[in-house]
Amino acid sequence: MYIPIILGTARQGRESEKVARFMLNEVKSAGIATNLLDVRDFRLPATDNSKTSPQAKKLAAAITKADAIIIVSPEYNHGYPGELKMMLDLLYEEYAGKPLGIVGVSIGPFGGARMVEQLRLVAIELQMIPIREALHFPNIQDCFDGKGMVKDEEYKKRVKKFLDKLAGYAKK
Numbered sequence: 001m002y003i004p005i006i007l008g009t010a011r012q013g014r015e016s017e018k019v020a021r022f023m024l025n026e027v028k029s030a031g032i033a034t035n036l037l038d039v040r041d042f043r044l045p046a047t048d049n050s051k052t053s054p055q056a057k058k059l060a061a062a063i064t065k066a067d068a069i070i071i072v073s074p075e076y077n078h079g080y081p082g083e084l085k086m087m088l089d090l091l092y093e094e095y096a097g098k099p100l101g102i103v104g105v106s107i108g109p110f111g112g113a114r115m116v117e118q119l120r121l122v123a124i125e126l127q128m129i130p131i132r133e134a135l136h137f138p139n140i141q142d143c144f145d146g147k148g149m150v151k152d153e154e155y156k157k158r159v160k161k162f163l164d165k166l167a168g169y170a171k172k
């Protein structure tokens with residue numbers, strides 16, 4: 001099974017990268033092939049006939065191969081980052097039928113909950129299957145130690161449940 005992880009913000013100093021790297025380790029530990037698709041490498045407007053760009057081709061190859069997709073994203077003004085939408089808009093039919101698990105990140109107490117809801121609507125239009133289970137990382141500034149290790153081990157249990165569900169949909 002192959003489940004790539006999209007990191008949805010290019011912001012300098014992004015906290016979400018810690019979550020994406022944590023997810024990467026957990027997915028690998030579950031015996032699932034994965035890699036990071038960083039929005040920093042896919043920043044071009046879909047309106048520029050960019051479907052033939054090297055970036056779109058790289059993304060298409062990963063998404064076509066994927067059994068499911070994980071998006072790790074912060075919440076910006078109660079939505080998803082614009083650059084994540086630009087990246088997703090590079091493709092269309094490649095997403096069809098792929099289960100999607102969303103991981104929300106925020107500095108506040110809601111763990112990106114509003115972003116998760118909005119992103120699900122976009123995912124449906126892209127013919128993905130956004131799953132009910134989501135992961136939330138609120139108060140992100142307190143979640144990881146200096147070495148990037150998660151402080152609260154409960155997160156590992158939540159990730160396991162989330163991956164079990166996502167992989168279950170992928171198998172179906």
Ligand SMILES: Cc1cc2nc3c(=O)[nH]c(=O)nc-3n(C[C@H](O)[C@H](O)[C@H](O)COP(=O)(O)O)c2cc1C
Pocket residue numbers: 009011013014015016017074075076077078079105106107108109110112140
């Ligand atoms: C443009 C912008 C808008 C933001 N809007 C929200 C928001 O609506 N809700 C929220 O909880 N945090 C918001 N934040 C703060 C993020 O939660 C915070 O930056 C956190 O560290 C996760 O984002 P990061 O990966 O960019 O660090 C916003 C941050 C930026 C840069």
